[in-house]
Amino acid sequence: NAGVTQTPKFRILKIGQSMTLQCTQDMNHNYMYWYRQDPGMGLKLIYYSVGAGITDKGEVPNGYNVSRSTTEDFPLRLELAAPSQTSVYFCASSYYPESSYEQYFGPGTRLTVT
Amino acid sequence: KNQVEQSPQSLIILEGKNCTLQCNYTVSPFSNLRWYKQDTGRGPVSLTIMTFSENTKSNGRYTATLDADTKQSSLHITASQLSDSASYICVVTSGYTGGGNKLTFGTGTQLKVEL
Numbered sequence: 001n002a003g004v005t006q007t008p009k010f011r012i013l014k015i016g017q018s019m020t021l022q023c024t025q026d027m028n029h030n031y032m033y034w035y036r037q038d039p040g041m042g043l044k045l046i047y048y049s050v051g052a053g054i055t056d057k058g059e060v061p062n063g064y065n066v067s068r069s070t071t072e073d074f075p076l077r078l079e080l081a082a083p084s085q086t087s088v089y090f091c092a093s094s095y096y097p098e099s100s101y102e103q104y105f106g107p108g109t110r111l112t113v114t
Numbered sequence: 115k116n117q118v119e120q121s122p123q124s125l126i127i128l129e130g131k132n133c134t135l136q137c138n139y140t141v142s143p144f145s146n147l148r149w150y151k152q153d154t155g156r157g158p159v160s161l162t163i164m165t166f167s168e169n170t171k172s173n174g175r176y177t178a179t180l181d182a183d184t185k186q187s188s189l190h191i192t193a194s195q196l197s198d199s200a201s202y203i204c205v206v207t208s209g210y211t212g213g214g215n216k217l218t219f220g221t222g223t224q225l226k227v228e229l
Contacts, residue, residue, distance in 0.1 A: 004157070042118065042203070042219030043158075090157050105157030 001026050004106035006091050012112045013081040021076040021109050023091030031094045032074040033058070033103065034066065036087040043090065049074055081113045116141040118206050118220035126226045131194055135223045137187040137204035145207040149178050149189045152201045152222065161189070161202075194227045201225070 007022045025032065030051050035043040045058030049068040063085060065077040074093075078085060091106040118139045127133050139147070146165045150158035162171045162178040164187075170179050175192045191198055201222040208216050 040221055042221050044219075045217070092157070102160045102163065105159070107157050108155070 003027065004091055004093055004104050006089075006106035006109050008109060009107070010110045012114065013078075015081060015083065015113060017081050018077070018079050019081065019111075021078075021089055021091075021111075023074045023076065023106060024072050025074075025091075025093040025104070026072065027093060027095070027104065028071060029093035029095050029104075030071070031096065032068065033092045033094075034064070034074070034076045035090045035092065036060065036085075037090060037108075038087050046076065046089075078111075083113050085111065086113045087111060116206070116208055116216070116218045118204055118218050120202075120204050120220040120223050122223060123221075124224040124226070126228060127194055129194060129196060129227050129229055133191050133194060133225065135189045135191075135202050135204075135225070137189070137206075137220060139185050139187070139204070139206045139218070141185075141206040141208045141218055143208060144182060144185075145209055147178075147180055147187050147207070148205045149176070149187075150203040150205060152203055154200070158203055191225075196227050196229070199225060199227045 004025045033048040034046040037043045044060045046064050047066040049055045052068050052071050055066050068074050089109045092103040094101050094103045121136045148163045149161045152158040161173050161176050164171050164180045166182050177190045180187045201224050203222045204220040206218050
């Protein structure tokens with residue numbers, strides 16, 4: 001199993017550009033999550049999904065959109081990039097709700113918006 | 115407001131030595147507490163998870179303790195190795211099993227193990 005994979009690893013965007021961060025898991029997990037990690041801060045939940053076709057907002061959803069058309073994929077869309085979105089983005093998955101069971105994290109995408 | 119505070123912020127130790135990392139939390143209602151290891155440029159990897167009724171759990175050279183009364187946890191690393199150099203993150207889950215759960219992440223302790 002590859003686990004949770006994310007692409008790209010690094011990206012530089014100009015203000016106002018759009019992009020999609022890709023996330024795929026091959027563990028047949030129902031639950032998937034997107035977090036951002038800012039320097040000196042704890043991870044913050046952006047969006048999560050409890051299964052294909054079902055998504056919900058986390059703690060910091062503004063400026064982002066997600067979709068979950070398959071169990072495996074959970075892309076994160078930035079429509080109008082802003083400097084405040086400069087961060088490292090982690091995708092994670094778990095078979096059951098993350099509250100009780102282990103989450104598996106991807107390697108992260110480092111995004112810079114200038 | 116739920117908060118998780120970790121100390122120290124950073125730590126340098128010599129290979130072979132032991133160390134203890136601290137985590138204090140104000141999370142209610144408490145569900146469980148986890149410790150993650152995050153290598154530079156990688157995603158976090160789970161080390162231990164403890165529920166309210168557990169006060170210690172080990173994973174190899176890593177031993178986590180939990181005092182739910184004082185809302186404190188510690189992660190003890192025995193006989194440190196260079197590969198232990200990483201950020202160690204304490205995560206506390208609030209809420210009730212089955213719904214409305216929320217994870218609060220600490221900012222981590224950056225550990226460096228030197229020769």
